[in-house]
Amino acid sequence: MSYKIGIIGCGNVGISYAYSLINQALDVYEIVLIDINKERTQGQAQDLCHSIATSKSYIINIYYGDYSSVDDADILCITAGMPQGSAKTSRMEDITGANKIIDDIMKNINSTKFSGIILVASNPLDIMTYKIAKLYNNQYSKVIGSGTLLDSSRLIYELSSKLSFPIKSISGMVCGEHGDSQFVVWSSVKVAQNYSIDDYITQKEKLEIEEKVKHDGFSVAKLQGYTCFGIATALSRITRAIINDEKVEFPVSTYDKENDVYISSLSRIGKYGVEENKLYSFNKNEQELYDLSCRIIKEGINSINI
Numbered sequence: 001m002s003y004k005i006g007i008i009g010c011g012n013v014g015i016s017y018a019y020s021l022i023n024q025a026l027d028v029y030e031i032v033l034i035d036i037n038k039e040r041t042q043g044q045a046q047d048l049c050h051s052i053a054t055s056k057s058y059i060i061n062i063y064y065g066d067y068s069s070v071d072d073a074d075i076l077c078i079t080a081g082m083p084q085g086s087a088k089t090s091r092m093e094d095i096t097g098a099n100k101i102i103d104d105i106m107k108n109i110n111s112t113k114f115s116g117i118i119l120v121a122s123n124p125l126d127i128m129t130y131k132i133a134k135l136y137n138n139q140y141s142k143v144i145g146s147g148t149l150l151d152s153s154r155l156i157y158e159l160s161s162k163l164s165f166p167i168k169s170i171s172g173m174v175c176g177e178h179g180d181s182q183f184v185v186w187s188s189v190k191v192a193q194n195y196s197i198d199d200y201i202t203q204k205e206k207l208e209i210e211e212k213v214k215h216d217g218f219s220v221a222k223l224q225g226y227t228c229f230g231i232a233t234a235l236s237r238i239t240r241a242i243i244n245d246e247k248v249e250f251p252v253s254t255y256d257k258e259n260d261v262y263i264s265s266l267s268r269i270g271k272y273g274v275e276e277n278k279l280y281s282f283n284k285n286e287q288e289l290y291d292l293s294c295r296i297i298k299e300g301i302n303s304i305n306i
């Protein structure tokens with residue numbers, strides 16, 4: 001099956017995701033770009049089309065469209081949101097503005113025949129993903145937030161820098177909220193063929209790394225005004241898992257039925273979306289941090305009466 005992908009919100013994140021898709025040999029035949037800024041998005045579509053011939057991709061067309069063009073799309077990626085800027089200190093600052101944007105987008109999506117999978121990057125991530133799933137007729141397995149996949153990638157990078165080990169020799173994840181209450185799942189972190197991280201760094205160093213990972217996005221945004229490549233690559237990794245039916249496990253934001261929130265736990269992703277979540281057994285301390293994160297996300301959800 002060849003895929004059609006729609007991207008809603010073609011700012012820094014959305015357009016970087018499109019570019020990341022083009023640079024892979026994925027079974028994608030069409031990308032539709034939707035944004036309230038029609039002229040700029042038309043320009044972006046043309047610019048991206050000019051990269052197809054020299055890329056790895058099998059894409060036939062990339063174009064600016066309205067919502068009628070996503071009736072037959074297989075995946076929609078929602079990356080519309082409030083501008084990131086260099087002065088923010090919490091993703092929760094965007095909640096009121098993002099809430100209105102998502103209302104508009106979901107009204108439009110629900111007026112189409114679209115019935116595929118929705119990926120979400122818009123912040124505050126877990127709250128907006130929850131809202132989207134509720135407005136998408138509670139189809140929880142079809143709605144996935146990028147969650148802490150990006151934070152996990154940042155963790156691996158920070159550990160690699162600290163230890164001077166190759167990035168690919170380190171594994172581990174961040175779970176919980178894609179926000180202030182996220183936590184490193186230290187029991188999952190492995191170095192150089194399965195050695196425990198405890199053999200390499202002290203408790204104090206762990207805390208320093210955890211804080212750095214939490215603030216990495218803001219540090220980049222302070223310098224650049226926004227972040228885009230990390231999130232775009234995380235989104236395209238999830239997309240690849242869906243298209244290739246990889247049934248691979250990622251820390252992404254999925255529906256936790258027991259707590260009635262979207263939150264990142266280890267989830268299995270395949271062609272139907274989320275196949276299973278909460279796959280990792282946290283230790284007692286990690287479970288407490290997860291529960292705290294659930295409560296914080298729930299407060300956010302309640303504050304906008306979803």
Ligand SMILES: NC(=O)c1ccc[n+]([C@@H]2O[C@H](COP(=O)([O-])OP(=O)(O)OC[C@H]3O[C@@H](n4cnc5c(N)ncnc54)[C@H](O)[C@@H]3O)[C@@H](O)[C@H]2O)c1
Binds near residue numbers: 011013037102120178
């Ligand atoms: N999940 C993550 O890890 C992660 C990482 C980086 C950024 N983000 C989030 O991604 C979102 C986008 O960030 P950005 O830097 O691309 O912002 P941006 O301002 O560059 O782009 C946002 C785009 O959304 C469009 N838009 C606004 N309202 C719309 C609507 N109703 N319908 C269609 N399009 C609409 C705007 O015209 C703009 O092009 C933000 O919420 C940001 O916080 C998430």
